[in-house]
Amino acid sequence: MHNAKEILRAALMLTLICAVVVAALAGVNALTKDVIADAEAAAVRENCENVLPAAKEAGATFEENMLDDSGKAVSYYEATANGDTVGYVFLATVTGKSSGLKIMTGVDATGAVTGVKIVDNSETAGYPAKVEKGGLFERLLGVTADHVDGVDAVSQATKTSNGIKAGVKEALRYFEEVTQNG
Amino acid sequence: MGKYSAAFTKGILKENPTLRLILGTCPTLAVTTAVISGFGMGLAATFVLVCSNIVISLLRKIIPDKVRLPAFIVVIAGFTTIVQLLMKAYLPSLNELLGIYLPLIVVNCIILGRAEAFASKNSVGLAALDGLGMGVGFTAALTLMGAIRELLGNGTLCGWPENGLMPAITVFALPAGGFFVFGILIWLTNKLSTRLDKGFKPKQTIGCESCPNAATCGKGSEGGEQHGA
Numbered sequence: 001m002h003n004a005k006e007i008l009r010a011a012l013m014l015t016l017i018c019a020v021v022v023a024a025l026a027g028v029n030a031l032t033k034d035v036i037a038d039a040e041a042a043a044v045r046e047n048c049e050n051v052l053p054a055a056k057e058a059g060a061t062f063e064e065n066m067l068d069d070s071g072k073a074v075s076y077y078e079a080t081a082n083g084d085t086v087g088y089v090f091l092a093t094v095t096g097k098s099s100g101l102k103i104m105t106g107v108d109a110t111g112a113v114t115g116v117k118i119v120d121n122s123e124t125a126g127y128p129a130k131v132e133k134g135g136l137f138e139r140l141l142g143v144t145a146d147h148v149d150g151v152d153a154v155s156q157a158t159k160t161s162n163g164i165k166a167g168v169k170e171a172l173r174y175f176e177e178v179t180q181n182g
Numbered sequence: 183m184g185k186y187s188a189a190f191t192k193g194i195l196k197e198n199p200t201l202r203l204i205l206g207t208c209p210t211l212a213v214t215t216a217v218i219s220g221f222g223m224g225l226a227a228t229f230v231l232v233c234s235n236i237v238i239s240l241l242r243k244i245i246p247d248k249v250r251l252p253a254f255i256v257v258i259a260g261f262t263t264i265v266q267l268l269m270k271a272y273l274p275s276l277n278e279l280l281g282i283y284l285p286l287i288v289v290n291c292i293i294l295g296r297a298e299a300f301a302s303k304n305s306v307g308l309a310a311l312d313g314l315g316m317g318v319g320f321t322a323a324l325t326l327m328g329a330i331r332e333l334l335g336n337g338t339l340c341g342w343p344e345n346g347l348m349p350a351i352t353v354f355a356l357p358a359g360g361f362f363v364f365g366i367l368i369w370l371t372n373k374l375s376t377r378l379d380k381g382f383k384p385k386q387t388i389g390c391e392s393c394p395n396a397a398t399c400g401k402g403s404e405g406g407e408q409h410g411a
Contacts, residue, residue, distance in 0.1 A: 010246040017241070017253050021260035028264045035271035043274060125215065125335070125355040 048077050048089045051106030051115030055079040060086045067177055076174060085109050088178060090171035091119065096163025098122040103167025107175045113143045116168055123160050130157040136164060145172040189308045193315030196379060199292040200323040201371040206292040209283045210324060211360040217340045219279040220328025224321025226269065226284060228314070230261045231293050235301040235313035237261075242302045254297045255288070262287045292320060323367070330363050331355060 049056040058081035066073050077089040087108040094101050102120040107113060116137050118128055131137075134154025143151060148169045153161030199205045209227070214220040237257050238245075245253045266284050269277040277284065287293065296316055301309040333339055335355030337346025353359045 006246070006248075010249045013244065013246055014249045014253055014256075017245075018256050021256050025260055025263055025267075028267050032267045032271040036267070039271060039274050124352075126350065126352040129336075 044077075047104060047117065047119065048079070048106070051104050051117050052079055052087045052089055052108070053106075054108060054114065055081070055086045055106075058082075058086050062089070065178075067174060069174065069177065074174060076178070078178075087114060088175060090174045092167040092170035092174075094163050094167045094170065096121070096123055096160040097127060098124070101160070101163045101167065103164055103171070105168050105171035107171060111144050111172065111175055111179070113140050113168060113172070116140050116164065118164070123163075127157045127160040130154055131160050131164065134161075136161050140165075140168055143168070145169070145176065148172065186308065186311055189304075190311040190315040193312065193317070193319040194322065195319070195371065196375055197316075198319040198323060198371060199295075199316050200320055201368050202375065203292075203295075204368070205295055206290045206320065207364075209286065209290060210327065211357060211364060213280060213283050214324055214327040214331055214360060214363075215335065215355045216279070216332045217325060217328040218276070220324035220326075221321065222273075222276045223280055223283065224317070224324040226265050226280070227287050227290060227293070227320055228317025229265055230258060230287050230290075231296060231317045231320075232310055232313040233261045234258045234293060235296055235309040236306055238297045238301040239304060239306045239309035245302075250302065251294075251298075254294060254302075258293050258297070259288045292316060327360075327363055327367060330367075331359060335359060 045062060048062050054060075055062070058079075060079040060081035062077045062079050064075055065078055066075050068074075074090075076091070079086040079088070087106055090105050090107065092103050092105070094103060098121075100120065100122045101118070104117045104119045105113060106115040121128055131154050134157065136151070136154050139151050140148075148165055151165060153165070193199060195202075197203060200207075200210050206227070209223055213223045234254070234257050238254055241253070241257075262285060265287070266277070269280075269284065296313060300312045304312070329339060331354050333347065334351050335353070337348045337350040338344075339347070351359075354363065
């Protein structure tokens with residue numbers, strides 16, 4: 001019986017400690033929940049405005065929509081100002097040197113690229129910086145679907161460059177999908 | 183007062199958690215590619231370390247011995263989640279830099295190690311100072327490593343200047359360079375620590391006696407038997 005009492009005491013103490021910790025976490029969560037949601041929304045907006053500068057000038061609002069890519073649901077952002085579409089922002093996950101290269105592409109209403117940004121990557125350290133210094137993002141500005149292949153990659157970071165170009169191509173394909181169906 | 187200052191200072195050099203006890207190696211190698219991320223990781227871990235040491239020291243008499251490890255882990259996980267939520271809310275960019283290594287503070291062996299070896303046996307004041315000292319040592323080691331690796335691997339310091347002070351030697355930003363810098367720093371700290379502590383003669387054989395943790399572990403006097411040899 002002595003043993004049972006000891007086990008019960010240990011279990012009760014552990015339960016009590018867990019309960020107190022859970023209560024503390026619930027408190028912190030309640031305090032930070034709104035701030036985190038605001039910060040995330042602001043980060044999305046800032047990223048979108050970076051790749052679609054016209055949206056910022058026009059004071060456009062971004063609305064998240066879904067498109068159907070041969071059965072796969074893909075989310076994208078549509079920027080509208082005074083009822084007119086300013087442009088779209090698409091996200092595409094492709095493979096550069098490593099998988100998981102997430103590219104954000106801004107496309108204006110005519111289907112030309114307005115900005116490209118790496119959102120997330122697992123590339124070998126140094127390659128994304130090389131691509132940026134090599135001016136690939138500037139070369140992609142204004143490019144339309146048929147001309148992405150002709151853009152020069154950055155030497156010494158060819159695979160990362162090609163991954164980014166594949167991401168942009170994907171975005172322009174999504175653009176076709178959206179504008180044809182909408 | 184001697185034991186209070188000792189509780190604080192030992193973590194900085196003599197028992198530096200990263201460079202002398204070789205604990206918390208995973209975040210040390212993973213996040214030290216830049217000064218800011220190393221420093222941020224150090225601060226986050228210090229916060230968790232001090233808070234969990236205080237709470238565990240307060241509870242040391244009521245936590246039943248049999249469930250002490252799960253109890254410690256629950257407390258540590260609670261504080262880690264608090265840090266993560268606060269960082270997400272107020273320092274989202276640092277949160278992004280640290281990524282998965284921030285929640286992994288839960289399993290950082292420095293924190294559980296101090297809870298088990300020190301906080302569960304000492305008063306609140308001593309435990310808080312021990313946590314602070316260990317945290318400062320951890321932060322200093324990570325910041326130093328981050329500075330070396332960012333300068334050599336990326337040519338910058340805290341992201342300055344834009345074009346780099348020197349050509350980047352990319353290998354230092356990669357895991358291999360991390361191990362290299364880590365090894366050199368361990369060697370230097372051992373050298374420095376031996377020089378400052380004249381009476382300390384490192385044993386050539388591997389055993390409890392020569393372990394930097396011998397004083398707190400309580401098994402140091404049991405001699406230089408080689409474990410698992």
